[in-house]
Amino acid sequence: MESWVFLVILSVLIHFLLNHILKSPVLPRKLPPGPLALPIIGNLRCLRKSSFEMKPILRDLHAKYGPIISLRIGPRPTIYIADRSVAHQALIQNGAVFADRPAALSGRKIVSSNQYNINSAGYGSTWRLLRRNLTWEILRAARVKSYSSARNWVLDILLGRLGGSGGASVLDRVMDHFQYAMFCLLVLMCFGHKLEETKMKEIEIVQRRLLLGLKGFETLNLWPSFTKILLKRRWNELLQLRKDQEGVLVPLVNSRREKLKAATEDEDFVVCYVDTLLGLELPEEGNRNLNMGEIVSLCSEFLNAGTDTTSTALQWIMANIVKHPEIQEKLYEEIKRVVAGNCISIVQEEHLHKISYLKAVILEGLRRHPPSHFGLTHAATEDVILEGFVVPKEGSVNFEVAEIGRDPKVWEDPMAFKPERFLVNDSEGGSKVTEFDLTGIKEIKMMPFGAGRRMCPGYSLAMLHLEFFVANLVWRFEWTAAQGDEIDLSEKQEIMTVFMKNPLKVRLSPRTHH
Numbered sequence: 081m082e083s084w085v086f087l088v089i090l091s092v093l094i095h096f097l098l099n100h101i102l103k104s105p106v107l108p109r110k111l112p113p114g115p116l117a118l119p120i121i122g123n124l125r126c127l128r129k130s131s132f133e134m135k136p137i138l139r140d141l142h143a144k145y146g147p148i149i150s151l152r153i154g155p156r157p158t159i160y161i162a163d164r165s166v167a168h169q170a171l172i173q174n175g176a177v178f179a180d181r182p183a184a185l186s187g188r189k190i191v192s193s194n195q196y197n198i199n200s201a202g203y204g205s206t207w208r209l210l211r212r213n214l215t216w217e218i219l220r221a222a223r224v225k226s227y228s229s230a231r232n233w234v235l236d237i238l239l240g241r242l243g244g245s246g247g248a249s250v251l252d253r254v255m256d257h258f259q260y261a262m263f264c265l266l267v268l269m270c271f272g273h274k275l276e277e278t279k280m281k282e283i284e285i286v287q288r289r290l291l292l293g294l295k296g297f298e299t300l301n302l303w304p305s306f307t308k309i310l311l312k313r314r315w316n317e318l319l320q321l322r323k324d325q326e327g328v329l330v331p332l333v334n335s336r337r338e339k340l341k342a343a344t345e346d347e348d349f350v351v352c353y354v355d356t357l358l359g360l361e362l363p364e365e366g367n368r369n370l371n372m373g374e375i376v377s378l379c380s381e382f383l384n385a386g387t388d389t390t391s392t393a394l395q396w397i398m399a400n401i402v403k404h405p406e407i408q409e410k411l412y413e414e415i416k417r418v419v420a421g422n423c424i425s426i427v428q429e430e431h432l433h434k435i436s437y438l439k440a441v442i443l444e445g446l447r448r449h450p451p452s453h454f455g456l457t458h459a460a461t462e463d464v465i466l467e468g469f470v471v472p473k474e475g476s477v478n479f480e481v482a483e484i485g486r487d488p489k490v491w492e493d494p495m496a497f498k499p500e501r502f503l504v505n506d507s508e509g510g511s512k513v514t515e516f517d518l519t520g521i522k523e524i525k526m527m528p529f530g531a532g533r534r535m536c537p538g539y540s541l542a543m544l545h546l547e548f549f550v551a552n553l554v555w556r557f558e559w560t561a562a563q564g565d566e567i568d569l570s571e572k573q574e575i576m577t578v579f580m581k582n583p584l585k586v587r588l589s590p591r592t593h594h
């Protein structure tokens with residue numbers, strides 16, 4: 081073994097041992113049940129596995145120990161919750177206690193500017209300020225409405241890419257177009273610029289390289305003060321990725337700052353996320369403004385949070401629409417009924433809420449195929465008792481979002497795609513969509529956007545994007561499987577998001593009603 085590898089292993093072991101001795105409480109605490117773990121290393125078979133890869137192991141453990149279990153992955157306990165009422169107890173009934181995030185590992189600190197972004201900030205004043213800025217300044221209804229021309233612009237781009245030639249077309253990777261369209265939309269909402277394709281691609285590449293790169297840097301996190309010296313070259317690579325990202329995003333922020341100075345009289349001016357960040361002051365830090373690094377981290381979070389999540393949801397939904405032609409037909413007929421008499425090429429946003437079946441299809445898509453199977457990791461602000469067990473402050477807590485939405489005790493035939501489960505009869509003999517509460521405040525039946533104080537702030541925007549794009553994609557094209565291709569619903573996880581393992585291939589035939 082090379083001497084430096086031996087040194088790393090030795091130092092990591094010493095580090096964990098010291099951690100273990102120093103941090104072990106004097107009294108034994110009753111953690112949620114789980115398999116025996118080696119004192120320092122933890123549960124060996126879980127080391128280096130993502131939560132997604134651990135799903136079969138977790139299923140066995142839940143069958144043996146119940147809905148709340150603990151594992152030792154490295155030095156700290158990791159708790160998994162697979163039951164909707166335990167999730168409700170934690171996230172809603174004990175919402176404030178379970179609203180923290182674990183301390184970020186060193187690599188993540190670099191890309192989040194020391195946890196100055198919403199998803200990784202601890203539960204406190206900075207998180208509150210950043211989250212309120214996003215929800216009020218960008219995601220409130222009036223502001224979302226102001227982005228409707230951005231949505232139309234992006235729909236145009238997407239339709240052009242899908243059926244530019246006018247005739248029927250076969251597309252091998254329709255997902256690439258969904259991802260690109262969603263990315264354009266978020267870039268415009270973020271920086272206020274309609275950029276050309278080459279520039280969009282440049283941003284997409286630096287963002288993806290950093291996200292993918294972070295995963296490869298996990299070993300650096302084990303003992304940063306030590307690995308920074310020993311694995312200097314790898315740390316420099318991470319720093320370089322971050323520099324590359326700043327090299328692409330900082331000029332966009334600066335050019336927006338310039339535009340902002342001249343924009344006050346422009347009637348068509350639409351506020352973008354960067355505008356709000358440039359004006360933000362941090363009262364707890366002497367009213368200073370955000371620095372450029374923090375602005376870059378927040379923009380990066382904005383782009384990442386809404387791109388892969390929404391485009392993978394769109395792909396899963398369209399895959400099910402192709403797999404079940406009767407669902408597609410019913411949706412098309414309902415859109416036709418709602419827009420009847422209007423000779424339109426685009427289903428407008430004001431039509432969407434009248435198409436009950438559309439909402440049911442989207443909800444079913446998010447239930448059956450939640451883009452993230454574990455949401456983001458939570459932490460407790462203090463040691464807390466849940467279901468008779470201690471959830472320690474230093475532990476991390478994961479909610480098994482996909483298991484909860486596929487619970488056979490709540491959902492009949494849970495693996496089937498049945499939008500009808502979200503419909504009820506209305507007084508006129510038709511059907512309407514149930515008042516389904518995605519926030520889970522009364523009870524949790526599914527939680528694709530999480531629940532409680534850390535619930536996804538972008539959930540209404542994501543629902544609008546999905547409704548708008550699904551309606552228009554079905555309105556403009558008939559979607560069928562590319563010849564001889566079965567729709568395969570196998571899953572794979574990339575970074576945090578669950579994609580189709582075999583991307584959707586389709587034949588698109590333009591509809592003739594226009």
Ligand code: HEM
Nearest residue numbers: 198199385386389390455456528529530531534536538542
């Ligand atoms: C279908 C699309 C989306 C899905 C499925 C989704 C899902 C989620 C989930 C599961 C979480 C973690 C919740 C938790 O910690 O319990 C989350 C957090 C978050 N999402 Fe989304 N999301 C989507 C779209 C968006 C969009 C469009 C935005 C913003 C433009 C956004 C911004 C965020 C942010 C900032 C957080 C961190 C919240 C916090 O820690 O306080 N998401 N999302």
